[in-house]
Amino acid sequence: MKNNNQISRKLIYSIWSLVLLIGLVGCDSYKKDVHLFPAEEVPENLSAWNLLRLEKGVLFPAERALPYDLNTGLFTDYAHKFRTVWLPKGAFVTYGEEQFNYPVGTILSKTFYYPQESSGVVRRTDDFSADYVEGRFGQALDLNRVRLVETRLLIRRQENWQALPYVWNKEQTEATLEIAGDVKNFQLVGLNGQQENLSYVVPDANQCAGCHAEKFTDKAISPLGPKARHLNKDYPYGSGVENQLLFWQKAGYLRGLPDLKSLPRNANIYDATVSLEDRARAYLDINCGHCHNPTGPADTSGLMLHYGEIDWRKLGLCKPPIAAGTGSGGHLFAIVPGEPENSILNFRVESTAPGAMMPELGRSMVHTEGVELLKQWVSSLPGSCT
Incomplete structure (x- = not known):
């Protein structure tokens, strides 16, 4: 016994x-920490990076991959976005008002997804409240409530940035590298029940580079979103709500941060307490400014829509186009004060026709809220072009 x-x-x-x-x-x-692959050995599967983890229907970032958000983000056919930044141990970002200096080995991720009903249809909404696991808002996506589409990586290499698009499979278990891009077809259902067909285009690597090359002369790509004016906002971290720039500094990710009160801050276009002009300029900055700036691909147009431009003529007020054509919609000036219906800027933002719509890449639908914002702004401008 x-x-x-x-x-x-x-x-x-x-x-x-x-x-x-x-x-x-x-x-x-x-x-286990993130696996940083060399540029010539990028893996076929997103999971190999160990940057984003899948567990029991939840997608969440690796331990040192910090989630972040922007005051106003680029419109991409109503897709929601979950962003993260990861740095190698001991590395840090050096502050710059216009462009941060990211260390070699930095990985920026942006996961595009749509809110999903239990029936499987995806919703067109600007409400993010139901995207995350209860009690982990901003930290962990609930795959029972969302449909993952793609995850884009930007990796800082020794000489440049490398852009890699990964497309999620139907089972939502893995994303695969698609250098040539892809197309995903959805039916978006609005709050009023109205359905819209959407052909969501995953850009190829060259198209990624086309948008991210703010300095058109050298074609070098760079991050567009994680800049001081876009990041200067609060975020719901697991430890509590805190300003993102201060949190990056506290985490050892950011050095050289000036006093927070002195930093630029783009408006949230949905914040009605902010002036109409600030909201409209924030929208143009993130959606158009990466091309329409003094060194960007649209520099020859003379139309400057980036943050900080103060010359109203360069902003388009009573400015005739450099080249006429279908892009002008038969209108004479980029902005006619008080007359959005006669302004080229409004026409191009409202269009979905190839050769006319702006931005040229990243959308196939009209952003109703953005269009209305720009209409109100142009309508509010005094003066005339006669």
Whole structure:
């Protein structure tokens, strides 16, 4: 009897030891850091980077991959976006008002997705409140409530940035590298029940570079969103709500941060407490400014829509187009004060016709809220072009 008890105790001890070992191995796997692949050896599967983790229907970032958001983001056919930044251990970002200096090895991720009904249809909405796991808002996406489409990576290499588009499979279990891009077809359902067909275009690597090349002369790509004016806002971290720039500094990710009160801050276009002009300029900055700036691909147009431009003529007020054509819609000036219906800027933002719509890439639908914002802004401008 005594021997049997000893054997039982040993057996139980062995089983518990095995369970503990498995648990420890699982914990080590969970805590394993991001795998930074060299430029010539990028993996086919997103999971190989270990940047975003899937577990029990939840998508969440690696331990040192910080989620972040922008005051106003680029419109992409109503897609929602989950962004993260990761730095190698000991590395840090150096502050710059117009452009941060990101260290070699930085990985920026942006996951595009849509809110999803239990029936499987995807919703057109600007409401993010139901996207995340309860109690983990801003930290972990609930895959029972969202439909993942793609995850784009920007990796800082020694000489330049590398853009990699990964497309999620139907099962929502893996994303695969698609250098040539892809097309996903959806039916978007609005709050009023109205349905719209959407052909969502995943850009190829060259198109990624086309938008991210703010300095058109050297074609070098750079991050567009994670800049001071876009990041200067609060975010709901697991430890509590805090200004993103201060949080990056506290986490050791950012150095050289000036006093917060002195930093630029783009408006949230949905914040009615902010002036109409600030909201309209913020919208133009993030959606158009990466091309329409003094060194961008649209520099020859003379139309400057980037943050900080103060010359109203360059902003388009009573400015005739450099080249006429279908892009002008038969109108004479970029902006006619008080007359959005006669302004080229409004015409191009409202159009979906190739050769006329702006931005040229990243959308196939009309952004109703953005169009209305720009209409109100142009309508509010005094003066005339006669």
